[in-house]
Amino acid sequence: MTSTTAGTDTGIVVDETPEAKAAFYTELQSYVGLEIGPPEPAPDLVNAPMIRHLVETVGDKNPVYTDADLAAHSVHGGIVAPPTMLQSWVMVGIEGPKRDGDGPYERMNQLLFSRGFTSVVGTNSDQVYHRYLRPGDRLTMRTVIDTISDEKTTGLGTGHFVTTRQDYYDADDQLVGQMMFRIFRFRPKAKAPAAKPKPPRPRPATTFDNKWWFDGLNAGRLLAQRCADCAALRFPTGPMCPSCHSLSWVEVDMPMSGTIHSFVITHYPQIPSFDYPLPILLVDLDPPADARPDDATVRMIMNVKDNSSDGLEVGARVNVVIEATDPDMKLPFAVLEGSNTGGAR
Numbered sequence: 001m002t003s004t005t006a007g008t009d010t011g012i013v014v015d016e017t018p019e020a021k022a023a024f025y026t027e028l029q030s031y032v033g034l035e036i037g038p039p040e041p042a043p044d045l046v047n048a049p050m051i052r053h054l055v056e057t058v059g060d061k062n063p064v065y066t067d068a069d070l071a072a073h074s075v076h077g078g079i080v081a082p083p084t085m086l087q088s089w090v091m092v093g094i095e096g097p098k099r100d101g102d103g104p105y106e107r108m109n110q111l112l113f114s115r116g117f118t119s120v121v122g123t124n125s126d127q128v129y130h131r132y133l134r135p136g137d138r139l140t141m142r143t144v145i146d147t148i149s150d151e152k153t154t155g156l157g158t159g160h161f162v163t164t165r166q167d168y169y170d171a172d173d174q175l176v177g178q179m180m181f182r183i184f185r186f187r188p189k190a191k192a193p194a195a196k197p198k199p200p201r202p203r204p205a206t207t208f209d210n211k212w213w214f215d216g217l218n219a220g221r222l223l224a225q226r227c228a229d230c231a232a233l234r235f236p237t238g239p240m241c242p243s244c245h246s247l248s249w250v251e252v253d254m255p256m257s258g259t260i261h262s263f264v265i266t267h268y269p270q271i272p273s274f275d276y277p278l279p280i281l282l283v284d285l286d287p288p289a290d291a292r293p294d295d296a297t298v299r300m301i302m303n304v305k306d307n308s309s310d311g312l313e314v315g316a317r318v319n320v321v322i323e324a325t326d327p328d329m330k331l332p333f334a335v336l337e338g339s340n341t342g343g344a345r
């Protein structure tokens with residue numbers, strides 16, 4: 001006699017003896033072939049306006065769906081509905097009648113729940129068309145539990161595939177189309193796989209021309225460059241002054257404070273090294289101690305310490321802190337002035 005708890009997410013204790021499993025499976029199979037409720041009449045006749053809306057939405061230009069004159073001379077002899085609209089004709093909308101909550105389908109689900117198969121995912125759907133539908137057709141749908149698989153284990157967990165079959169009949173009770181819809185009812189896995197350790201943050205490419213700037217960060221300094229000839233202040237780093245083309249320059253210590261010039265909060269695409277949502281700021285640093293009247297603004301890209309997007313707005317004041325992102329790399333991060341995430345100085 002063995003019992004297992006079917007997944008920590010459900011807490012449902014399941015008798016896993018062969019006898020109990022066999023009894024469950026036999027009961028489960030008793031639902032195959034049952035109609036899940038009374039026939040469901042379509043709320044509207046097959047009609048030209050709905051056809052037109054659908055083909056406009058999907059961009060189907062075939063005139064046999066919308067042009068009565070042309071359709072009359074086609075093999076169809078008149079307007080027909082796109083076959084893929086089959087299911088849409090019986091959709092009742094959110095205000096429509098609700099199915100009886102105690103029918104065979106619901107009882108089958110309760111049986112599956114009792115064995116811990118509490119999760120569901122749609123897997124696939126197939127449609128079969130026996131004839132084209134035309135404006136004026138009145139459909140009725142009957143839904144049958146078509147098949148229930150034996151126990152299967154997939155990447156999601158262990159469970160049963162349940163296929164329902166919807167049969168669509170016209171006013172003469174002729175079968176005009178069918179849809180098979182398959183779901184997988186499964187036990188959620190007991191444990192999510194251990195999270196992979198977050199890979200380190202991708203390192204900025206360092207070159208002979210910018211290594212000094214990263215060395216400055218490692219020494220706790222936030223630096224820009226000033227041309228030794230024309231005194232132009234510049235950032236990002238570069239070997240040559242864009243103003244006078246001089247190759248001579250000196251380091252300038254920038255204040256650890258500034259103003260948000262702009263920002264984005266990225267959600268996608270997600271890179272495993274980062275946490276999301278990920279704010280990325282453009283910060284206008286305050287002028288350096290040796291500021292000159294014609295200095296350009298030094299504008300740096302940085303993330304926010306602890307990734308907080310609280311209170312971010314253009315023009316907001318920030319302090320800059322230098323944080324290690326791996327054992328050999330430090331980068332500047334913004335901390336909103338007045339925030340309590342630390343680092344304000």
Ligand SMILES: [Zn+2]
Nearest residue numbers: 227230241244
């Ligand atoms: Zn210069």
